[in-house]
Amino acid sequence: xRRLITWFGMVLGAAAFAAAAQQPLKIGFGxxxxxxxxxxxxxxxxxxxxxKDDVNARGGILGRKVEFVYYDDQTxxxxxxxxxxxxxxxxxxxxxxxxxxxxVIAPAMPIMMRRNMMFMGxxxxxxxxxFDYDQYFQIMPSGPEPGxxxxxxxxxTAMALEPKPKTxxxxxxxxxxxxxxxxxxxxxxKRSGLKVVYDKSYPPNTxxxxxxxxxxxxxxxDLVYVASYPPDSAGMIRAVNEVGLKTRMFGGGMVGxxxxxxxxxxxxxxxxxxxxxxxxxxxxxxxxxxxxFLPKYQARAVKEGVDPxxxxxxxFAYAMMQVIEQAISATKGLDQAKLAQYMxxxxxxxxxxxxxxxxxxxxxxxxMLAVQYHDVAGNDLAQWKKPGRVTVLSPAEYKTxxxxxxxx
Amino acid sequence: xEFSSALFLNAIVAGLLLGGFYAAVSVGVSISFGMLxxxxxxxxxFIILGSYIAFILSDRFGWDPIAVSLAVSPLFFLLGAVIYxxxxxxFERRGQESLRGLAFFFGILFITEVALVLVFxxxxxxxxxxxxxxxxxxxxxxxxxxLVVPFLVSLAMVLAVQAFLTRTFFGRAVLAVAQDxxxxxxxGVRTLRVKEFAFALSIATAGIAxxxxxxxxxxxxxxxxxxxxxxxAVCVLGGLGxxxxxxxxxxILGLAESFTxxxxxxSWAPAVSFGLLLGTLALRPSGLxxx
Numbered sequence: 038x039r040r041l042i043t044w045f046g047m048v049l050g051a052a053a054f055a056a057a058a059q060q061p062l063k064i065g066f067g068x069x070x071x072x073x074x075x076x077x078x079x080x081x082x083x084x085x086x087x088x089k090d091d092v093n094a095r096g097g098i099l100g101r102k103v104e105f106v107y108y109d110d111q112t113x114x115x116x117x118x119x120x121x122x123x124x125x126x127x128x129x130x131x132x133x134x135x136x137x138x139x140x141v142i143a144p145a146m147p148i149m150m151r152r153n154m155m156f157m158g159x160x161x162x163x164x165x166x167x168f169d170y171d172q173y174f175q176i177m178p179s180g181p182e183p184g185x186x187x188x189x190x191x192x193x194t195a196m197a198l199e200p201k202p203k204t205x206x207x208x209x210x211x212x213x214x215x216x217x218x219x220x221x222x223x224x225x226x227k228r229s230g231l232k233v234v235y236d237k238s239y240p241p242n243t244x245x246x247x248x249x250x251x252x253x254x255x256x257x258x259d260l261v262y263v264a265s266y267p268p269d270s271a272g273m274i275r276a277v278n279e280v281g282l283k284t285r286m287f288g289g290g291m292v293g294x295x296x297x298x299x300x301x302x303x304x305x306x307x308x309x310x311x312x313x314x315x316x317x318x319x320x321x322x323x324x325x326x327x328x329x330f331l332p333k334y335q336a337r338a339v340k341e342g343v344d345p346x347x348x349x350x351x352x353f354a355y356a357m358m359q360v361i362e363q364a365i366s367a368t369k370g371l372d373q374a375k376l377a378q379y380m381x382x383x384x385x386x387x388x389x390x391x392x393x394x395x396x397x398x399x400x401x402x403x404x405m406l407a408v409q410y411h412d413v414a415g416n417d418l419a420q421w422k423k424p425g426r427v428t429v430l431s432p433a434e435y436k437t438x439x440x441x442x443x444x445x
Numbered sequence: 446x447e448f449s450s451a452l453f454l455n456a457i458v459a460g461l462l463l464g465g466f467y468a469a470v471s472v473g474v475s476i477s478f479g480m481l482x483x484x485x486x487x488x489x490x491f492i493i494l495g496s497y498i499a500f501i502l503s504d505r506f507g508w509d510p511i512a513v514s515l516a517v518s519p520l521f522f523l524l525g526a527v528i529y530x531x532x533x534x535x536f537e538r539r540g541q542e543s544l545r546g547l548a549f550f551f552g553i554l555f556i557t558e559v560a561l562v563l564v565f566x567x568x569x570x571x572x573x574x575x576x577x578x579x580x581x582x583x584x585x586x587x588x589x590x591x592l593v594v595p596f597l598v599s600l601a602m603v604l605a606v607q608a609f610l611t612r613t614f615f616g617r618a619v620l621a622v623a624q625d626x627x628x629x630x631x632x633g634v635r636t637l638r639v640k641e642f643a644f645a646l647s648i649a650t651a652g653i654a655x656x657x658x659x660x661x662x663x664x665x666x667x668x669x670x671x672x673x674x675x676x677x678a679v680c681v682l683g684g685l686g687x688x689x690x691x692x693x694x695x696x697i698l699g700l701a702e703s704f705t706x707x708x709x710x711x712s713w714a715p716a717v718s719f720g721l722l723l724g725t726l727a728l729r730p731s732g733l734x735x736x
Contacts, residue, residue, distance in 0.1 A: 071558065072667050075567035111667070211712055239711035242671040244662055245463045245592065248706035251455055267569055271663045279580045279589040293569075302571045302663065306578070342566030416573065 061104035062097065062371075064361075065130030067120040067145075069137055072112025073241075073266060076298065077350050078137045079343040080334075081159060082107070084351035087333050088358040098365050110136050114213075117144040125152060131371050134357060135159050137350065139213040146170060155373040155380070157357050158398075160350065162187065162217040165397050172377035173398040176357040178315065180403025181395035184221020188262070190407020190431035191289045191311060192225040194440050195260050202259035202285060206235035208249065208273075209264030209290070218264035218290040234258050243269060246276035253282065260286045261444075267293030271303060277445070278306045287444040288312040294410070295349035297418050304416035309444045314406045315389075316348040317427040319437045327352055330388045346421060356387035407431040409440050451585035456707040457700070458586055464699025465596030466661060468603050468692050469654040470672055471679035473647035476606070478677070479686035480623035481640050483532065487550040488676060489669030490557035491648050495521065495655020496664045497561055500570045510572040511598055514656030518649045525648025528553065529641045554669065561666035569663035577660065595657035602653060606646070607688040619643040623686050682722045684735025693733055697721060 069078030089103050097103055106128045110116045117136070124130045125148075133149070135142045135158045142161035146168045149156040158164060158175040163183035165173045180186030195202055207222055209215030215238065226233055234256035239249055250273070253261060261284050263273055270293035277287060288310040293299040295314055300307065316324060334347040334355075344351075361376075363385050368375045384393045393401040407430045413420065420426055428438035470492055477485040498517055499510035536546040576590035610616035618639045621629050626636045658664055679698060683690025698718045705714040725733060 071562055071567065073665060075562070075665065075667075076569065079567055237710040237712060239706070240715050242675075243706075243711060243714075244466065245459055245703070247587070247589065248456055248459050248703045249711050251452055251459075252707045255449065255452055268663050268665075268668075271569070271571065275589075275591065278578070279587060279591070296568075298568045298570070299663070302569075302573070343568060 060101060062099070062101040062132075062365075063104050063106055063128065063130040064132045064134060064358075065106040065121075065124030065128055066134045067110035067117055067124075067136040067141060068107050069112040069141065070109040072110075073268065074112040074138055074140075076267070076296065076343055078110075078112070079341065080338060080347060080351050081137050081354035083337050083341060083343065084330075084334055084347070084354035085358055087330070087337065088355045088362075092358075092362060098362055099369065106130050110141050112138075112140070114140050114144045117141050118148060121145050121148045125154075132361065132365075134361070135161065137354075139164060139217060143167070143213060146173070149173070153373055155376045157361060159354055159357055162214050163221070163399075165399070169397070171381075171396075171398075172373060174360070174377075174380055174394050175399050176353045176360070176392070178353075178389070178400045178404035180405075181397060181399050181401060182221075182403075183399055184217060184224060186221075186400075186403030187218055187290065187313065187405055188221045188225050189403060190313065190405055191262065191286075192222075192229055194311060194407055194430045195286050196229050198285060198440070198442060203232060204234045204256070204258045205231045205260040205262060206253045206256055206258035206284075207233060207237075207262050207264075208235065208253060209238050210241045210243075210266055210269050211238045212241055212266065214292070215264035215266070215290070219262075222262045222264070222289065231260070239269070241266065241269065243272065246272040247280055249273075250276040250280045250282050254280060258284055260284065262289035263287070264290035265292065267296070267299060270294060271299055274303055274306050274310070281445060283443070283445055285443045286311050286440070295346075296344045297346045297421070298344065300346075300413075300421055301416045301418050305413050307410040307413050309409065309411065309441070311407060311409045311430065311440060311444075314349070314408045314427070314429075315353065317406065317408055317424075317429055318422065319424040319427050320406070320429055320435050321424075323435060324390065326388045326390065330355060345418065352389050356385075356389045356392065359387045360385045360392060404432065406435055411441065452707060454586045456703045458588065459592075459707075460700030460703030461696060462589075462592040462596045462699070463703060464696035465599045466592070466654075466657055466695075467675065467679055467699050468695035469595065469599035469650065469657050471676045471691050471695055472603050472606055472688060473650040473654070474676045475680045475683070475686065475688060475691040476619075476643055476647040476650075479680050479684075479691075480619060481643055482623075483529075483537075483640075483644060484547050485550050485644075485647070486547065486673055487553040487557065488647070488651055489672040490554040491521065491524075491651035492655040492658060492672065493561065493664060493666060493669040494557055495652035496659035497565055497570070497655075497666075498652070499656035500572050500659050500664070501565075503572050503574070509574055510656045510660055511574075511594065511653075514653045515598075518652050521652030522645045522649040525645035526641050528648070529644035533637060533641070558666045558669070565666070567665060569665050570659065571663040572656075572659045574660060591660060595660055599654070599657060602650060603688060603692055606650065609646075610688060615639070615642065620686075678719065678722050681732055682725055684732030687732070687734035690732055690734030697733075 108120045139162045142158045142164045155172045160177040209219045270291040334351045364376045395401040409428045429435045477483045499514045502513040503510040579590045581588040679694040683694030702714040705717045
């Protein structure tokens with residue numbers, strides 16, 4: 038009888054283990070599916086779903102199929118705490134990752150810290166500088182000093198100009214990302230000895246940027262550094278063209294010019310702008326791993342009406358999930374501290390190349406590209422899919438040419 | 446910064462052009478909220494709907510988005526009439542218009558946004574026109590046609606609304622409803638029809654203002670929320686129910702924004718605008734042109 042009970046117990050145990058192995062591995066997140074940054078949020082979601090499909094086609098992670106639980110954060114920081122509390126308390130997800138952007142990563146941090154969760158951020162600018170959380174990681178390649186890494190290419194290019202520029206105007210939106218990008222730019226200004234002749238921010242719902250551009254023009258800056266979100270980037274570029282702002286270099290940290298929507302809307306107005314990018318067809322040979330990913334993404338993006346290029350954010354959203362996948366596989370579990378420890382100590386192979394994290398969870402080595410747009414003719418999208426419209430100015434190992442000045 | 450007459454003159458022109466646009470987005474609220482006492486917070490949602498319709502038709506057929514918006518304005522008028530009829534039957538007739546009516550319009554704003562996301566996606570859209578990239582220069586003063594054309598059409602629209610309200614029998618009936626609906630009913634006037642017409646007119650103006658918006662800046666479905674505060678501020682500053690007041694309020698806020706951005710820093714613009722609003726209300730609680 039005792040032997041029978043033992044056998045029965047073993048069978049039950051094995052069944053329970055098998056059932057646990059069959060339970061999907063739930064990954065939760067908030068994502069901007071409506072609101073001002075929904076275009077990026079949806080593009081990131083497509084990339085993450087491609088990763089999920091790829092992983093599940095390989096049999097899942099640790100034998101468990103991956104399942105996403107996500108909610109629309111409306112690009113609003115105020116929705117974030119309730120989303121992550123629900124994910125952890127009600128949906129009982131195994132892991133969480135962030136939505137897109139600094140504005141929605143920062144409000145999730147206190148929750149992650151309180152619950153000791155490993156937290157991977159998708160393009161948050163220097164979020165951990167305020168929290169110093171050892172289980173935070175970030176997939177944007179801005180380096181261990183994000184403000185510096187983000188602005189490095191622009192300032193390196195500017196300070197190599199002859200004659201050396203002396204003055205700079207700094208302008209950005211009253212929001213989390215532009216504020217942090219401008220803080221990085223101010224640090225660069227200090228290091229390079231430039232004189233700041235204009236340093237102001239504007240409300241995010243600004244309609245007409247021409248008064249701002251004229252005020253900047255009245256200070257006669259050699260350089261203009263702009264940190265803006267997509268609608269203001271468009272407004273600013275239009276105003277600069279209408280007013281005819283005279284400066285040697287214009288751009289820097291403008292979100293939006295990386296996407297098909299603004300590229301096709303602004304067309305030739307982009308010529309001469311120096312801005313950041315994460316990829317350009319001109320350096321496709323340096324990103325061989327993207328060849329398989331981009332066609333998959335582009336096919337789905339066209340159907341779902343989001344950025345049909347997918348150069349900027351989607352590869353990194355996919356890479357973020359690859360890092361987590363590799364960490365879980367290597368640690369053979371979901372222990373958050375062990376995952377974080379593994380991620381600190383190891384290098385990861387991803388679609389955006391090899392990724393290694395610094396102590397603060399940022400990329401160990403910055404890899405933001407500084408580029409200049411040129412020869413943009415008309416508003417068609419096809420011209421952006423092949424080399425010829427972008428010169429990569431920095432970093433040196435990706436450089437394809439030199440900056441052309443003055444801007445206008 | 447160098448202070449120059451060119452900077453000053455450009456600030457005036459930019460402020461007036463911006464004010465013209467603000468007048469277009471606010472005149473409908475002046476009618477619905479100021480005259481009919483209907484708190485239509487979904488008004489910016491209809492503006493965005495107008496933006497998308499203008500964008501789609503201009504993109505597909507190459508028509509001018511503002512001309513498209515004028516052509517489809519009767520459809521917006523009909524939409525407005527239907528919405529008012531629902532609002533009247535469900536809320537106003539039962540005396541439940543205050544809070545439940547507000548929730549109704551909030552729901553409409555939300556439904557409009559979600560419908561636009563589902564149909565058009567979440568990417569930013571901006572209409573390209575033959576004049577979008579052209580700027581006229583008069584001496585040192587710039588006149589970007591991207592703002593000048595909406596300004597002129599907006600001015601024409603606001604003046605037409607004012608002429609309709611003051612010079613036609615039906616328009617005067619709308620003003621009368623705004624003042625004393627009970628007296629009008631006692632005189633045998635069907636106030637429901639008058640209010641329905643006026644509300645429909647306000648939605649038609651929203652559709653046209655939407656085309657101005659997508660000519661001026663990129664639009665995405667939830668952009669309307671950012672205009673809720675502005676349109677009500679313009680109406681309250683100008684005086685509820687006064688079209689001239691709306692025009693004046695829009696120009697004041699446009700000029701305040703432009704001057705603040707040019708000479709003091711753009712981040713002060715909302716503080717200056719709303720400071721002006723508070724100051725005006727403290728001295729003249731009914732607004733500039735309010736009775």
